[in-house]
Amino acid sequence: MTLRTNFVAALALATVFSGTAYADGSVNIYTYRQPELIQPVLDAFTAETGIKTQVLFLDKGLEERIAAEGQNSPADVIMTVDIARLTKAKEAGITQALDDQTVNALLPEEYRDPEGHWFGLTKRARVVYVSKDRVKDTAITYADLADPKWKGKLCMRSGQHDYNLALISAAIAHWGPEKTEEWLKGLKANLGRKPDGGDRPQAGAIVAGQCDIAIGNTYYVGLMRTNEKDPKEKEWGNAINVLFPTFENGKTHVNISGIALARNAPNRDNAVKLIQFLASHKAQQVYAEKNFEYPVEPGLEPSEMVKSFGTLDADTLPLAEIASHRKEASEMVDRVGLDDGPSS
Known part of the structure; x- marks a missing residue:
């Protein structure tokens, strides 16, 4: 796509995000997960930090869309499920590495990309x-x-x-x-x-x-x-x-839901704060309980419903x-x- 086309696409997404795509105090999330599944934990993030979240849900073509938007993409983070989709995002060149001591300390190594391009937040068996x-x-x-x-x-x-x-x-x-x-x-x-x-x-x-x-x-x-x-x-x-x-x-065998920092994140600092929050004890419990999943952090108990599985x-x-x-x-x-x- 041409630069002009990319720019038009970015403007269209800015409209989707109610004009706040590049505003201070916000973070833009592209996701394959149904919005109602992630909203409770995003609301907890906003309550704790004051940073607003804008969500764009796609059921397919997320990687292609961000790639087409190029440097003008409003995407700050990508939230999805399955190791295949996380690695696909990395291979598509739409993520960037994040070496953050806070996140690395909270999430076990086996649930993180060795190069820091994605992080597991919850797991399912x-x-x-x-x-x-x-x-x-x-x-x-x-x-x-x-x-x-x-x-x-x-x-x-x-x-x-x-x-x-x-x-x-x-x-x-x-x-x-x-x-x-x-x-x-x-x-x-x-x-x-x-x-x-x-x-x-x-x-x-x-x-x-x-x-x-x-x-x-x-x-x-x-x-x-x-x-x-x-x-x-x-x-x-x-x-x-x-x-x-x-x-x-x-x-x-377990798989994960996870998050990645978008390559051209316009609100990078806020995006990193979101990733740090989602890796935290509090957020993992909220996120896992809402979705009947297991927290990735060792020692965190799943919900009573999940415990009932075995x-x-x-x-x-x-x-x-x-x-x-x-x-x-x-x-x-x-x-x-x-x-x-x-x-x-």
Whole structure:
């Protein structure tokens, strides 16, 4: 795009931000997360610092938009979920490194980019939903998901979805590619139907008797069990138990929600203050509780709802290492034909 086009785009975003994009005392947030999920913690930030927040939500194309805006981009920070999206933002050249002692002291190394381009704020586990009525198992490993005892009883969303690619990437990091590919073949053989839908509909498939177990994220269980607007989803959430599968190290794969400092942040100082605040004890508890996630800071307790899922012993494998296997994982999913379903 031309400089003039970039300038016009920046002016348009300034309008979106009510004319405060470059004003003192504000910070502009581009996010893939639904605004209602982040607003409580942003309100707490404003209450503590007096700095106003302006949010632009996009369901796709965030990286491309910031890149097109170039040096005139109003974006100060990027908030998103999944290690893949955070690393994609870094690879797109729309983030900048931040070496901040306050943030580094609060957030464990495995949940930070080694070069300081992104920071994990909350974590969620990739677990197994099981039928309360038909499954009596109380423990399971990731390797067990390929056991023929589950033939025709496993449901999952697309293997190409970011959440599953992260899990498969973690498997590659733990087991190597050959064992992981054999494991994927076992998963495919155990499918009760073609991979489809999101994580919550997998719980619905369990209730419908299409499968007995499913792969999903922990926070969806909280969202289902507290969904007063959709009794169907509440029924799904209450009909399943959560098992925390493990690798050979006895730990469960986790992913994150995170934040990155935008490359051309016009309100950089305020953006850094936001990142520092979101890394804090207070903010992590507010943010994690609202979203049924786990705080990243060691020792912080999750909400009572999240505790009810069971005990999480999170894998300490650096997320940057997991992200490095993403392309290999995606190619493996296609090679095995996982998304084609069990009969292909």
